[in-house]
């Protein structure tokens with residue numbers, strides 16, 4: 001854990017000013033003393049610590065609504081969020097944590113824990129795989145909010161985010177980069193393939209399989225043992241009682257296929 005030294009804190013204003021110009025941090029004394037902003041609980045506080053890198057620090061890719069929720073989980077899981085990366089919002093901040101550019105990330109955070117907090121499943125997969133390709137020493141920890149329950153024998157692959165008040169039942173498998181959103185409930189023996197997602201309030205019975213990049217929207221309910229294919233969008237409030245093929249949008253109660261879709265088509269407009 002980094003040793004915090006609040007006495008030596010620079011002001012947040014000065015810190016953000018430095019980050020805005022990107023070169024502003026170069027005036028600091030090398031790697032020995034780096035200024036960062038960390039979050040402790042719900043309060044943003046400027047802090048200074050001596051260790052440049054630590055596995056208890058995390059950088060969040062994205063600075064939209066989902067990134068704020070991911071930050072909330074990261075803090076609950078014991079991480080200090082040091083920056084958000086979003087080229088369109090550089091210079092802003094969320095809870096006092098600066099938003100920086102990808103170039104700045106490249107310069108300062110080559111060895112770091114990262115959370116890719118992008119709601120769209122295909123976009124999240126693309127950013128995740130680009131980061132894996134381009135950086136050898138970044139890590140994608142799984143983040144589980146302290147209020148959620150992970151069952152016995154369940155595995156979480158890297159980069160999974162489990163939001164508050166969720167239950168992932170025993171003997172389940174959650175693939176790389178999946179999102180289990182707030183108050184969702186996945187029963188025993190379920191499988192979520194890589195980069196799939198459950199929106200808030202989704203309920204799945206036991207033995208459900210969800211294909212890669214598939215999105216279950218708000219409060220959808222899936223009957224036990226149903227298999228939903230890859231690149232599917234299930235509409236909000238649907239009851240899915242039978243298997244669903246790949247590459248479709250389906251909704252309603254009971255859930256019916258409405259149209260086909262191509263991998264990567266936007267669905268969170």
Ligand SMILES: CC(C)(COP(=O)(O)OP(=O)(O)OC[C@H]1O[C@@H](n2cnc3c(N)ncnc32)[C@H](O)[C@@H]1OP(=O)(O)O)[C@@H](O)C(=O)NCCC(=O)NCCS
Nearest residue numbers: 199200216217218233234235236237238249251252267268
């Ligand atoms: C599945 C979804 C993407 C479909 O969106 P869409 O194709 O743009 O559909 P539209 O809004 O154009 O609606 C087309 C028709 O389908 C109906 N419809 C759309 N979604 C429906 C749903 N989930 N259940 C029942 N009917 C639905 C609309 O009422 C409309 O009917 P009409 O033609 O008789 O007026 C959208 O319903 C959805 O669920 N989005 C995700 C929301 C979500 O979970 N957000 C939070 C993420 S954390």
